[in-house]
Amino acid sequence: MAPLADQAGYWGERTSTVDWCEKNYVESYYVAEMWNTVSNLVMMLQALYGIYDVFRNDFEKKFIIAYTFLFVVGMGSWAFHMTLLYEMQLFDELPMVWGTCFSLYLLCDIKSPKSLSKPGLVAGLLLSISFTLIYLYNPLPVLHNTAFAILAISSYVLQICMIRQTRCRLCATLYALSFACYLFGFALWNVDKFYCDNLTSFRESIPGWISPTTQLHAWWHCFAGHGTYLSVLLTSFRESIPGWISPTTQLHAWWHCFAGHAFAILAISSYVLQICMIRQTRCRLCATLYALSFACYLFGFALWNVDKFYCDNLTEPFLFVFTYAVITMSCAQL
Template identity: 45%
Template sequence: MAPWERQGFWGPPTSTLDWCEENYVVSSYIAEFWNTVSNLIMILPPIYGAIQALKDGLEICYLLSFLGLAVVGIGSWCFHMTLQYEMQLLDELPMIYCCCVFVYCLCECFKQEKSISCLPIVILLAFSVIVTVVYLQWKEPVFHQVMYGIMVGALVFRSVFIVSWVYPWLRPLCYTSLGLFLLGFILWNIDNLLCDTLRATRERLPPIVGAVTQFHAWWHILTGVGSYLHILYSIQIRRTYLKHRPKVQFICRFWPLIDTESQKSS
């Protein structure tokens, strides 16, 4: 039996997608091991970010951004661990919801402190409901991917507009975030298009070396870091508009976080 046809603890896949990683090779309890554990980058740092956002009293949309990213990571973990359809929904639908929160934060970054705009909330909520209902009835992964692409496109357009015309000094953070996401997207496509070649290559390599060719796992890592940086970018825009002096600090000289304790500028 080919490695990607092995059966494990969760039984035959019921999801509409089964990625390029061979199933149940590393563990009989985890269908796609590397695609699963790579989601830690989307779970642990955002949880820490959410705790910090709560301590710093940031507006709730930024707290929801961190929590949304963590939920996406948890859903993706469950999906790749089990390859069950219910867990696939737990992965894919939160991607739409989280992107809606990201879009709201960027669209409403130039407003009075603690004010809430109902119109964008209604529009984004309606979009989420429509996508959910249609996707539950029409189980076509391409539909989800197109809807997700629309939201990402809106984020890119708004982000580039802000660093081009409002806060050009934020370009490094903005373009690093977008660049990581783009690189992850390229690797995701390579994983889809050259799957047979990648599987054949992994058969000839030692397991640890072969793990480097798990490009869908790299998609998780790169988009996880890119999304985290996007939240920091969004917070920095907002705090700057409110006449604070936010700056990026590093935990253990490695992991970035926005220092929101800076005093307001005069």
């Protein structure tokens, strides 16, 4: 449900079947929902980094397609929230289903990573095309939400089966973080959708500079985008790294976990999380978010440096444990 007193803007009257709990054209004449729009940068930047990661680590090239779907979803969501036009809504929602179908195909094809399974690929294409035709004929939001939920849950169930077979500790950690991001983001999505009036009243009672941090649908973009990124990363690590012990020593993967969450925290509210502003306003929430983000990046950056400059030492278990202990104690002293 959209809040009352929306303003007119550049893109004209809304034609989309849904409107979210952010007042339209308040921040800009050219952008209907500013914070729901710019939050998609988190999704698109992580998708681009994922594509870069595929080339750098020589992962299977089919993962480029998965990250490309994530980028297209971010673009579509940007266009949808910027215009609130029905055509842009389709640009947002249809790639979500297509991308999730492709993720299911990757999980089903995991036993033969060197080749694309034609039957599985054809089945995914038929499923995506069938949904597209049905949704174009009957564009009910509940239809899209149900289809996407079924596909997303199926993907997470298949990942559980994969982790139980491989006993990959890093994969289990990535899975837990990915699932937690999605679950928390989905909770925020529901609050934004079903308690819009209460949320709008709360925004009007707080200072204007902190109001953007209450745009829960924008946070959904951040957490869902990061959860999807971690999910694809999990699948790519499963196919590319043998064994169930060695993945836990891939410190650059842990960098994704820590730094990724820090980036998501800062994405929308970075302009309010400056040191000077915190000193002036004495905002405890801002100070807490800043401290959490800085701690995540500091610890992740330490692991990144060890992974980069002491790669040979990581092949010896004793030196790896020693290095990890030194990093942990150093961070504890901070």
